[in-house]
Amino acid sequence: MDRLKPYDGEFETLEELTGIVNELRKDLNDEVSQASGKTPNELISIEKEHLAFLPQGLExxxxxxxxxxxxxxxxxxxxxxxxxxxxKYIGKTVEIKETSDQKGIKIFYAGSLISAHKLTAKPFIYHRGDLHEVLKTDLFKDIEVPEKELDKYMHNNLEIYDL
Known part of the structure; x- marks a missing residue:
């Protein structure tokens, strides 16, 4: 990172920065290491024969x-x-696993899938059913509210969060 400091302000686009980083990478891979007396390019060619691809399914x-x-x-x-x-899972510890395509998460409790969400840029991501249950158990727990009124209240609140 210290080698990037002299370039501060000398690039305006990501492509220009990428070019600078690639030039630095080339230079660094041709520099002789004080520890080994060899360049990284020399070392990788020596070690390459000992490297092997990982088998499938190790994720x-x-x-x-x-x-x-x-x-x-x-x-x-x-x-x-x-x-x-x-x-019903408030206070409990759950496991979160990212989906293999890295576009969503799955939430598990005691090994069972309890929820799944797509990853978004929104700060709060609700499933309508979850919010409905929260409102029934918290905000409206002591009040008899018709389902239509509860749904309307929930819809208005979700619009605030653009959900």
Missing amino acids: RYYVKVQQRKVSKDSMVKFRKHQYSVNP
Whole structure:
């Protein structure tokens, strides 16, 4: 990173920055290391014969499963966004797994899938059913509210969040 400092302000586009980084990469790979006395290009050609491709299906060994505690508002946080789950899981620890295409997440409790969401840029991602249950158990728990009124209230709140 220190080698990029002299270029501060000398590029305006991502392509220009990519060009600078590629030139630095070429230079660094041809520099002799003080530790080994060889360049990285020389070392990779020596070590290349000892490298092997990983077999298919090993993803399960290195795909990281993340655990989260369901918050009081029935949400779990993943990459700075919050995703809803049914309120019966409030206070429980769930596992979050990213889908293989990296476009969504699946949320598990005790090994069972309890929710799935697409990844978006929105800060709060609700399933309507989850919000409906939250409202029934929290905001409207002591009031007898017709389902239509509850749905209308829920719809108006979801519009605020552009959901």
